Each structure stands twice: as structure tokens, then as C-alpha cells.
Amino acid sequence: MRRRVPQLVCGLFGLLIFTLHFLTSDQAHRTYRLILDDYYQIVFAFALLVGVVSFIRVNLKAVERGKDRPYRIVSLLGLLLMPVLAMGWGIGGDSPFLWVFDNVQVPMQATVFALLAFYVASASFRGFRARSLPATVLLLSALLTLLSRSDLGGFMAEYITPVADWVRYNPSMSARRAILIGIGLGSLTTSLRVILGIERTWLGGGK
Amino acid sequence: MLLSNFVLLNTSISSWFDWSQLPVLIGTLICVLIVLYTTFYQAGRRKFKMREIAGLRAVEDAIGRATEMARPILFTPGWGGDIQRPTTIASMNILSHIAETTARYDCPLIYPTHDPVIMSVAQEVVAESYARAGHPDRFQSDNIRYVSSSQFGYAAAVDGLICRYEPSSIFLLGTFEAESLILAETGNSVGAIQIAGTDSTIQLSFFIVACDYTLIGEELFAASGYLSGDESILASVRSQDIIKVLIAFLLIAATLWATFDPDSSWWRF
């Protein structure tokens, strides 16, 4: 019962959505939209509440045990701050809510993102070793692209860039095509197994 | 009479069926038949064998290493996916296998995610694996946690977990975006053995450079079958192979056709 019902629901919804994809009637389109738009979002929103409660619980427990106490408190305060600001002053144009978003959250996120530039440099230093033939091909292809997209003028623009563009549009793209086809097939069969009820891992494993 | 009925039926079909999607419908039906054939007909007759994938042996090694060193394993499905994504399901399959082993050796398994639905499903999967391994008491649901839905909030949180737990093995299996290299380089700095696998083609290039082993695209789906030993997944890997052979023949035939008859267009779907 704990498995059968969800499995049945899953199969039915899968079949329904799949069928609706091929239909043109307004009713079909409306149902398609209702399920994919409203159902998805609303269930997700409730799941988020569950997730946030779990986050708070994990952090409160840590505060009790005294592990990393100041950090956990900062996390919890940050989490509390945003809804309080939103409830007090709204979330529009010049609200404190957006001010915190713009001056606290965005700069930190952008900086975490910018860390990547440094990691790219250290990964290039460490990972791009010509250990084998394929590794050498990888290295040369990366060097070619980097050179072609640097503004060094003259020789580069005339000879390197066309070669790099040819590589990008032909051998490089063909590999990505095959990866896409492969992933498409993998996703397709996984989805089929989900609808047919053969794939049950999401129910906690089906063995 | 019969003929007019048929015409009527035909026009009524054409008014509610989206004809531009016909190739997709035919393609799907062919694939369904092949999957059903390998899953229910062929699977009963012979055992599927699969070629060795280098990353797979590494998965076992990585689990072994963590249990030997008695250090945690960190598994994260990336920021890019949601539960509807087939890649996430494949990643859950591998998680289930890893959790079974960590349960047996009582090795902590940390699973941070950006998606509360994925968190719920992962808790079920891991709890069930611990029960299957005979150690339901060792399961700690708090180790499977929602960190933040923001991309770099998630990245910062996972980075923090990596630095503080110093896991011996890190599994980055799922759908990743730009956060991939942040996680992989931080993992490298604490000396963890790292196994990555994703359907995000861009991030593959970073994983190839920064991780110890990388499952490329479809290999992730195959790996989920190989590790779990689930015959039905192996059967669907087999069906993917059959479809691939069909595609290869179709591509060659269509190319030859197009070469000799450049005005043809039957191969444009």
C-alpha cells in the first residue's frame, strides 16, 4: 500500500502528461498547464517549508550542543531577517528587503562565483598534464580556444581564430551532439521505467 | 458509407492531434517497444553483460577508502537538477548503493542539496538502504540536508562542509552548473578522492580536469544499473544500445541519401 499507491499515481500522471503533449484541444492545453505549472509549484513550495524546518532543526541542535554556535546563530538570524523585513516593509523597489538582497546576498554570491576564476587557474596548473594521447588532445584543444579568443591581433585573428572556429563547429560539436543523443536516450529510458513502475528507487528502493 | 465514416474520423483526428509531433510519437513508440522487449522478453533469457567503465571500479575503491580511513563520504547531486530530471533519478540509484555500504561500515554519509524535494526523496532512499543493510539505527536524517536554493549559497555551504568534515571521498553525481569547479577544487584541497558524473556537458570539462574519475553523460545512467546490479536497469542500458545502433544506421543511410538526392528532406524531423 505504501508503495502501490504512489507508484500508480506516478504512472497515471506520467501517461496523462505524455498524452496531453500530442493533443491540440484547449482543454488538453489547460490541463497540461495546470498540472505542470500550478501542481509543480505548489507542491514545491510546501516541500520548501519542510526543507526550511529541517534546516532550522539541524542548526538549533548544533547551537544546543555548542558546536560552531556563533555561526549557526548567524545563519538562523539571516534566515529570520528576510521574512521579517518582507512582512514589515514589503519587497518592492526601495524596500529594506531588496537592500539586504542587493548589498549582502548579491555581492557575496558574485564573489563566490568569482572564486572560480582562481580555481580555473589552479586547475589548469594542476590538471592539464599531457599524460596520455587523449589528455594531450584535451590540452591542445583548450590552448587553441584560449589563444583564439585573446585579442592578440594580426596573426591570431587571421590564422588561429578560423582554425579554432572550425574545430568548434565541427569535431567539437559532433562530440557534444553524440553526448546529447546519449543523454536523451538515457533520460528517455529512465522516464519510461518510471512510468512503467520498473524504476522504484525514489520510493526508497524497490528490491 | 464506410469511406465517409473513415474520412470523418480522419478529419476529427487531425483536428485534435498535433501533427508536427508525429515523428516524436513514432520515435517514442519504437523506443517503448525496444525497452519492453529488453526488459521483459530478453531479460528472462540471458544475463546482460556490460563493458567495464573505469569510473565504476573507482566508486568501489572510494567507498572502501572512506571506510578504511573511517572518514565521512560526501555525496551531492549538484545545483542544476530537480527531482523530475532523469539524471537525478540515476544519481539516487547510485546513492542507494553507496548508502548500503556506508551503513554496513558505519561510515557517515553527508548529503547536502539545494532542493527540498530531492532532500525528502534522498532521506527515504538512504533510510531504506540502511534498513536493507540491517542497520536502521545508524541512519541520521540530519546528514541529508537542505542547504540553500541559491546557486552560490549552495556552493558556499558545500564548500564549508567539505572543509569541516574533510571527507575522504566525494561523489559529485547529478546535474551541475558553474558550482562544479568550486566544489571539485575545494575537495581536492582537502585531499579527497573525487568521482564526478553529470549530464551537464560544460561542467564535464572541469570534472575531467579536476576530479579523479568522471562518468560522462550517459555513463551515469549505465553506472546506476551496473552498481545496483538491477537487471531492469541493465536491460534499459541494453535497449539504449540497440537504439544507438539504429540511429547510427539511420544517420549513415540518410547521409548517403542526402548526398545523392540533395533535395530530399524525409530525414528532417
Next chain:
Amino acid sequence: MDIGIIIAGLLTLAIFSFLYRDNPVYKMAESLLIGVSIGYFLVITWDNTLRANLFDPLFTGGEIDLLIPFGLGLLMFGRFSSKTSALSRIPIAVLIGSGAGVAIPAMLGARTLAQMSATVQPLLTESGWLNVSGLVVLVGVLCTLAYFYFSREHQGTLGRVAKTGTWFLMIFFGTTFGYTVMSRMSTLIGRVEFLLSDFLKLTN
């Protein structure tokens, strides 16, 4: 100076300090980022989804059919107790099932069929020359597909073809790496521009 810029600048430096190593300043910034970003997401989800798409239309607009997703959502709360947690499988089943239903035509149509069609090109140009680029693409796709063939060990002819496939893969990874380096550097440029011109006022 604008207090917002000072805070943003200090937090930027706090995150950059992680490059040296994990430290209390970074940990503080990280904890704040996690908390604030969850709070932000919570507010946005409340405003965009729960209020705008559920409670308003249901309670003031009288759209009773929204009771179904509302009920499904409430079942997620089953997770708060281990006795009722199995209830949450039903809404999850709806998500996974409908996701699979969408994915099948999408994956087959846009990924597989469209990519196949685009690969097919006449191998002779109009003037009768061999279309080298077209041939390279076809060979690349076929060899890489062979790499993803799992049913047999990669030995003999299949092995050689699959090995050629790995070269194509490596070319692709190299190109992607190159382009992504560009992108990552741009982000750092943006951050440094902020620090130099807005925060430290060294340039304008």
C-alpha cells in the same frame, strides 16, 4: 561613502579570504549567506507561489480546483513524523510522474531527433567536392556514439572506433574549457571593478 557599498565590499573581501584557507571570517560570511539566501527564497516562494497562485485564487477567487494541489502540498507535511512520512510519496509521485511524461517527448524530440537531423548533410558540395566538415561531423557523432556503447567490451574494431570517439570528446572538453575560462575571468573582472572603483575609489 554609502553604507551599502562598505558592507558589500567587506563581505566581498571576507569571501575572497577563503582562497587562503577556511577561516572564521569566511565562516561567518558563509553562514550569513546561507541564512539570508534561504530567507530570500522563502519570501519569493511565498509571494509568487503560495500567495499569488494558491491562497489568493483559492480563498478570494474561489478557484476550487486548486484544492487538489493544496491537498498534495499538505501531504508533504507528512514528513514531519516518521509515522506519516509515507504520505509525502504521493505528491512526490505526481512530480516524478509528470516530469517523466514531459521528459519523454522533450528528450526524444529536441535532444535525439533534432540532433540527428542536424548531423545529416550531403557529403558532396554543389561543385562536386568532398564536404570535409560534414564528413568530420558524421564520423565524430558515430565514433562518440560508439564510445557510449556499453553492451560489449571495447576491443577490436569497436575498440578502435570508440577510441577515436574519446579524441572527439577530448576536443570538445578542451573547447568548452577554453570558453568557460573566458566567462569565469569576466566574473572576476566584474568583482575587481567593484572593489577598485566603487569600494576603494581607485578608478572611475
Next chain:
Amino acid sequence: MKQLQQRHYVFIGLALVVIVTMLLPYRPEIVPSAETRRMHEYIDSLPEGSVLLISFDHEASSLPEIKPLALALLRHAFSKRLKLIGIALLPEGTGVGYGLMREAAREYDMSYGEDFVYLGFRPQYVAAILSMGESIPETFPEDYLGQAYDQLPMLNGIENYDDLACVISVADGSLTTHWVEYGHARYRVKVSAFVAASMVTTYDPYLASGQIYAMVSGLRGAAEYEKLIGIGGSGARGMLAQTSMHLYVILMIIIGNLIYFRQKQRGRG
């Protein structure tokens, strides 16, 4: 410990390169690529009053790369007197998209509601894209500022994708894929893209197959577009730093290999 230090030298070198080049006043010459020109020609060819849907499919964190791209597009579109509808598929891009549209609109004296509108954010991007194919007013009953859809004069008669010239996705990640796989594949809407450089190879197959009509990428693409429309911007400002950082990465790859080969030789000796 030794690796830790090596890492730090690499970091310090990069920091020096970017800081020094940003402080220098030199600006290199830029030659627009064919790809960028194609987009420029397309927008240029649209008759006055055509409606474009601009989807801000990015996070706030990638603003440094996205802003010059988006501004170049908006300035060109407004100067051609096209009508623009803005939306966002990621919550963090919402405020950013609105700010950018207002900034560009001010420069060209465009008025809200007549020449451009901003509909705001919709969660679940796949669902949102599909839903707009059925009905934009039902997907966005009100705009970002809370005004009803039918109260905005510009939106009169705009029901779904059939009423748009093109969808332009301004993206830092894989969201454009969904425009292609759901918007274009199902509703045949024309899709073009302004994307972060990291996404270029992801979208190449779609560009080549015509599923994406035209694409401009990266800070460099922005600099090229700025040159085509004759307006300078921050794209051009960063180009010297960009080139120097590429050369730095190339240098790192070479030094890494020199060390590797020396160690290998020593190992043999």
C-alpha cells in the same frame, strides 16, 4: 602543505594580473565576429513595433558578464523602436532584469506600458515556458508592478508566442536549452540568445541546427555588439584584462606541464 603553497602562488599571480590590467587605461581594438553580426543584422531587420520577449534567465551573481550583454541588446532594440516584454525565469534575475530595462529605457525616453513592460518572475521554468505557449496573460495575470495584464496598452492582442517576433534568452546557464526544447520544439517560437561565454559550446549544436537563430556570447560578444551599435560600454573596458588573464591561464598550463615532464625525467633518472 606543498601543494597548498603552489596553489596560493597561482592565486596571487592571477590577482596581480587582473588588478594591474584593470588600472591601465589602454583599450584594445575589437573586430566583430560573424556570429555577433548575425544577431545585429536580425534585430536591425525587424520592422518598428515588432514585439520581442526578453527573458532574463540568469542569477544575480553573473551580473558582471550579463549586464554589458543585456544593455547592448536593450539599447539596440530601443533605438529601433521595438516593443519589449521582459520576464525572468530565475528569482534572482528578476530585480536585475527590471533594473536593466529601466536603465536602457531612460536613455531612449521609452515609456513603461507603451514601449516596454516587465512581467516579472515565474518559478518552475519548464512549466512557465510551456504555460506561456498556451497563454501569456494566464501565466502572468499581472506585471511586476502589480498592474493587470489587460490594463497595459502594449500587451493588447498579445496572447502567446504567435504574437512575438522572437524570444531572446539572456542566460548565464542552461536555461536557454529549455527555451529550445520546450518553447521552440513545441510552439515553434524563434529563439535567440545572449549568453555567458561558458555556455557557447553548449549552444553550438542548437545554433548550427537552427534551433537557436542567433547568439552573442560573453564579455567579448558584448564588446563587439557595442562596437556594431556604436555605443561604448563596460564590454570594451574589460577586454585588456580578459586577454591578459587568458594568457596567464595558458602560462599556467605550460608551467604545469614543464614541472610534470621534469618530474617524470627525474623519476626515470
